[in-house]
Amino acid sequence: MLKQFIEALGKVGGQAAEVATVREAAAYIAGHVTGTLLLPSQPSLERVALAVELETAGVKVIKESWREHAASANAGVTGVNFALADTGTVVLDSTVEAVRLATTLPELHFALLDPGKILVDSLAAIPYLRGFHERAPRNYLAYITGPSRTADIERVLTIGVHGPRQLHVLLLPGLSTDYYEL
Amino acid sequence: MSRERNRNYRQRVDEALASPRLQQALHSFGDAYVVARQNAFAGLDFEAMRSEIGSMKDRVREQRHELVAEFTRNAEAAGAKVFLARTADEANRYIAELAAAQGVKKVVKSKSMASEETHLNRTLEASGIETLETDLGEWIIQLAGQRPSHMVMPAIHMFRDEVATLFSKVTGQPEADDIPHLVKVAREQLRQGYFEAEMGISGANMAIAETGGIALITNEGNARLATTLPKVHVALVGLEKLVPTLEDATKVMRILPRNATGQLLTSYVTWIRGAVPCGEDDKELHIILLDNGRSALAESPQCRDALRCIKCGACANVCPVYQTVGGHVFGHIYISAIGVILTAFFHGLENAADLVKACIGCRACVAVCPSDIDLEGIILHLREVLGEEEGVGAGKALVFKHIMRNRKLFHSMIRAASLLQKPVTRGERSIRHLPLFFSSLTEWRTLPAIADKPLRDSWKSLPQKVQSPRYRVAFFAGCLNDFVYPEMGNDLVKVLNRLDVEVLFPKEQNCCGVPALYSGDRETAVALAEQNITAMLADQPDFVVTTCPTCTMSLQRDFIELLKDNPVWAEKARQLAEITIDVSRFIVDKLDGKTVFAEDPVGEKVTYHDSCHLKRGAGVWEQPRTLLAGSGREVVEMAHSDRCCGFGGSYSFTSHPDIAKHILNDKVKDIEATGASCVAMDCPGCIMQIRGGLEKQEKPVRAKHTIELLAESLK
Numbered sequence: 001m002l003k004q005f006i007e008a009l010g011k012v013g014g015q016a017a018e019v020a021t022v023r024e025a026a027a028y029i030a031g032h033v034t035g036t037l038l039l040p041s042q043p044s045l046e047r048v049a050l051a052v053e054l055e056t057a058g059v060k061v062i063k064e065s066w067r068e069h070a071a072s073a074n075a076g077v078t079g080v081n082f083a084l085a086d087t088g089t090v091v092l093d094s095t096v097e098a099v100r101l102a103t104t105l106p107e108l109h110f111a112l113l114d115p116g117k118i119l120v121d122s123l124a125a126i127p128y129l130r131g132f133h134e135r136a137p138r139n140y141l142a143y144i145t146g147p148s149r150t151a152d153i154e155r156v157l158t159i160g161v162h163g164p165r166q167l168h169v170l171l172l173p174g175l176s177t178d179y180y181e182l
Numbered sequence: 183m184s185r186e187r188n189r190n191y192r193q194r195v196d197e198a199l200a201s202p203r204l205q206q207a208l209h210s211f212g213d214a215y216v217v218a219r220q221n222a223f224a225g226l227d228f229e230a231m232r233s234e235i236g237s238m239k240d241r242v243r244e245q246r247h248e249l250v251a252e253f254t255r256n257a258e259a260a261g262a263k264v265f266l267a268r269t270a271d272e273a274n275r276y277i278a279e280l281a282a283a284q285g286v287k288k289v290v291k292s293k294s295m296a297s298e299e300t301h302l303n304r305t306l307e308a309s310g311i312e313t314l315e316t317d318l319g320e321w322i323i324q325l326a327g328q329r330p331s332h333m334v335m336p337a338i339h340m341f342r343d344e345v346a347t348l349f350s351k352v353t354g355q356p357e358a359d360d361i362p363h364l365v366k367v368a369r370e371q372l373r374q375g376y377f378e379a380e381m382g383i384s385g386a387n388m389a390i391a392e393t394g395g396i397a398l399i400t401n402e403g404n405a406r407l408a409t410t411l412p413k414v415h416v417a418l419v420g421l422e423k424l425v426p427t428l429e430d431a432t433k434v435m436r437i438l439p440r441n442a443t444g445q446l447l448t449s450y451v452t453w454i455r456g457a458v459p460c461g462e463d464d465k466e467l468h469i470i471l472l473d474n475g476r477s478a479l480a481e482s483p484q485c486r487d488a489l490r491c492i493k494c495g496a497c498a499n500v501c502p503v504y505q506t507v508g509g510h511v512f513g514h515i516y517i518s519a520i521g522v523i524l525t526a527f528f529h530g531l532e533n534a535a536d537l538v539k540a541c542i543g544c545r546a547c548v549a550v551c552p553s554d555i556d557l558e559g560i561i562l563h564l565r566e567v568l569g570e571e572e573g574v575g576a577g578k579a580l581v582f583k584h585i586m587r588n589r590k591l592f593h594s595m596i597r598a599a600s601l602l603q604k605p606v607t608r609g610e611r612s613i614r615h616l617p618l619f620f621s622s623l624t625e626w627r628t629l630p631a632i633a634d635k636p637l638r639d640s641w642k643s644l645p646q647k648v649q650s651p652r653y654r655v656a657f658f659a660g661c662l663n664d665f666v667y668p669e670m671g672n673d674l675v676k677v678l679n680r681l682d683v684e685v686l687f688p689k690e691q692n693c694c695g696v697p698a699l700y701s702g703d704r705e706t707a708v709a710l711a712e713q714n715i716t717a718m719l720a721d722q723p724d725f726v727v728t729t730c731p732t733c734t735m736s737l738q739r740d741f742i743e744l745l746k747d748n749p750v751w752a753e754k755a756r757q758l759a760e761i762t763i764d765v766s767r768f769i770v771d772k773l774d775g776k777t778v779f780a781e782d783p784v785g786e787k788v789t790y791h792d793s794c795h796l797k798r799g800a801g802v803w804e805q806p807r808t809l810l811a812g813s814g815r816e817v818v819e820m821a822h823s824d825r826c827c828g829f830g831g832s833y834s835f836t837s838h839p840d841i842a843k844h845i846l847n848d849k850v851k852d853i854e855a856t857g858a859s860c861v862a863m864d865c866p867g868c869i870m871q872i873r874g875g876l877e878k879q880e881k882p883v884r885a886k887h888t889i890e891l892l893a894e895s896l897k
Contacts, residue, residue, distance in 0.1 A: 008446070012445075012446075012449070067461055071373070071377065086446070087446045087447040089447060095458055095459070096459065097410070097458070097459045097460060097461070100406065100410045101410070103406075104403055104406045104407050104410060105407070122432050122435060122436060122447075123432060123436075125432075126428055126429055126432055129428050129432070129453070130428050133392075133393045133395070133428075133455065137259070137260055137261075137456060138260050138261060138455060138456035138457060138458050138464075139393075139395065139453060139454070139455045139456070139458070140409075140410075140452070140453070140454050140455075140458045141452070141453040141454075142406070142450065142451070142452055142453075143447065143450065143451035143452075143453075144449065144450060145446075145447045145448065145449050145450070145451075146449050147449065148401065148402055148403035148449050148450075149401050149402070149449050150318045150319075150365060150401060150402050151335065151401075151443070152317070152318040152319035152322065152335060152336070152337055152402075153318070153322070153337070153340075153342055153345055153361050153364055153365070154207065154341060154342055154361065155207075155211050155214070155335065155338065156361045158361055158362055158365045160365070160369075161318055161365055161368065161369055161401075161402040161403060161404070162316065162368075162369055162372065162373075162402045162403040162404040162407055163402065163403020163404075163406065163407075163449070163450070164403070
């Protein structure tokens with residue numbers, strides 16, 4: 001399933017990287033970021049102290065007042081609730097506004113996924129989709145499949161329009177087993 | 183009919199036909215689409231998927247009042263406000279008043295066909311509110327002051343140099359016509375808008391009753407910005423977007439991108455329920471459910487299947503008319519086949535009148551529709567309605583009502599015409615030039631002469647040598663086979679006799695009624711159906727065999743529909759439909775007749791043209807190829823073998839000869855590219871068109887009916 005996910009993600013222009021530790025993840029991110037980075041509060045990423053690792057690696061991390069910094073940020077980092085293997089999709093509960101800001105405005109989006117949380121396809125995701133709706137009264141849920149794209153001029157596929165130009169999915173084992181946790 | 187309207191329409195047709203760049207772009211898009219779509223559905227059962235969508239959408243239509251109530255209840259429980267707008271005007275007013283109340287000066291919009299339908303931008307701008315389209319294609323056409331020419335790719339008709347000119351005006355500096363650069367310019371220019379706007383307006387691909395949420399299926403990411411940054415979010419949603427459950431929504435999500443653009447999934451699917459956080463506060467979410475003709479559509483038994491549409495745009499992608507003239511001609515706000523129908527209900531029959539006639543009836547759209555809508559069938563019905571409202575034209579009315587219905591009169595007039603044509607045919611079988619004001623008819627194709635002796639008059643002298651027939655079949659010849667190509671009938675008898683089948687020719691058979699029906703004269707079509715049923719069933723044949731797939735569809739499908747409410751005729755129509763079969767399928771499926779044909783000594787290279795009504799109407803395409811290959815011919819496939827040849831009956835004579843000519847030229851090019859010396863087909867209409875085009879362009883390729891080639895190959 002992991003192999004299928006990585007392959008599908010590659011086909012839609014996303015990049016997958018397998019990392020063994022949070023430090024490796026932070027190093028990977030640091031190697032790509034050229035400006036500030038939005039880091040919304042998320043349980044899984046807080047548990048592994050990603051912010052500290054990123055700062056140690058020299059990244060300027062925005063940990064609050066995201067709206068103020070959103071327009072000028074170069075990257076956003078989020079966890080992933082779970083992924084879909086057949087289409088290379090990552091599913092993010094984006095009800096918290098900072099998650100939306102971090103995944104819409106910056107040019108780079110880094111998504112940290114526990115490779116244990118991959119479902120076969122969108123049909124298998126329906127119980128979780130319903131679960132989100134049962135757990136919270138209001139929801140903003142995102143299925144993200146590759147970077148933003150357009151073919152609106154002469155049908156020529158161009159990657160990166162209004163949303164991120166790059167989507168990096170970092171596969172970090174042991175990050176989270178909870179499908180409802182970002 | 184409004185002459186002014188028709189004149190404008192004709193002018194748009196001419197302009198589009200004079201734009202080869204547009205045609206080339208739409209053709210190559212169509213080619214790429216077919217491949218991408220096929221890959222996207224690999225391993226999936228499209229037929230099963232679309233039948234699920236179709237029946238789910240039918241349930242939605244039947245239970246729409248309950249579902250609206252359920253959706254509203256759940257959305258409001260999540261903090262949204264729901265407004266049911268009966269008309270476009272009500273929807274626009276609601277939004278304009280909301281904007282005024284909130285002190286909105288600027289609105290960012292993500293792509294919404296519903297807002298195009300209601301002309302929302304005009305209303306907002308009239309109220310002094312700046313509206314900014316943020317979908318790249320929508321922004322381009324907003325800058326150009328145009329309307330979308332495709333539902334999914336609104337600016338598909340524009341080119342990079344035109345976009346560069348538009349963008350240069352915005353930035354005040356020359357912008358290079360390099361696509362990645364232009365996309366970057368759009369990103370930068372629109373970015374500030376999301377922060378400045380006090381209101382974001384989106385459409386929705388689904389409104390889910392179970393949750394009270396909406397879902398957006400997008401690629402660019404602008405919809406996510408427009409629904410996140412501004413304080414107020416307004417979603418304008420057509421009532422047909424309702425789905426009962428998350429399962430249903432997921433099914434739509436699985437089929438829509440695959441069928442729209444050949445993507446397994448778009449970059450973003452966004453599920454929004456209720457007033458989600460926005461800055462320090464909660465967002466204000468208004469959902470407007472738009473009726474604007476949808477309830478009327480739901481009440482029309484003949485047209486209501488159009489409400490199944492999920493707006494994928496595939497019917498345009500495969501449409502030969504769309505590929506020839508584009509969506510600014512073949513569309514009003516909604517374009518292509520579905521656009522014809524939606525225009526009639528959302529924007530009035532007046533605006534749909536020309537479009538209803540622009541459909542050539544090839545059913546390419548029906549084959550790819552993800553909601554299993556018989557688009558062509560509905561358009562035909564609208565043509566009937568229009569025929570009743572506006573008349574079918576005085577000349578046609580005379581022919582249909584007073585001549586065709588009287589078989590003897592009709593047939594004696596054709597015989598008379600065969601004599602009258604002598605001065606122009608000079609005894610030849612093809613007419614290459616016509617004098618005076620008829621000359622345009624033979625400008626781009628030769629026309630066949632009417633035969634000296636129709637098939638019906640020579641039938642008695644046709645020797646039939648069948649000792650103990652396996653079957654007795656009645657031959658339904660259709661007008662072309664009977665009066666123009668009687669030799670096909672002779673060949674049919676030869677081949678079927680050889681296979682121990684006796685062929686009868688019921689003399690009382692008349693025109694199948696398609697010309698009348700397709701022109702909107704249902705009454706004449708009904709009269710002809712009754713005449714033909716009586717004639718064809720009289721001798722109690724085992725089968726009714728045809729050489730014309732349009733006649734086949736008429737006997738199999740249209741007669742049943744035309745007579746369904748008549749208890750005397752409905753059962754007979756069903757009987758006739760059951761035993762009607764086209765000749766290639768008859769030979770392969772019922773006679774297993776491959777064995778009587780000798781190997782063609784030369785192994786002639788033959789390419790096969792799939793006639794629209796044979797492949798997509800009767801589902802026959804393998805059998806003729808089997809027969810041709812079985813008789814030792816080398817069958818080579820042409821590109822777009824099942825693309826319409828542009829005949830379409832009166833379409834290529836009176837209604838749209840200019841478009842028909844372009845479609846024919848595409849076909850001739852595809853045939854020529856195979857290097858075949860013969861193109862086979864199973865339709866006398868296609869033969870008239872394709873042979874006419876090949877002859878006019880002096881191509882060394884013969885166009886033959888499969889039955890003629892088989893007769894050549896009899897042992």
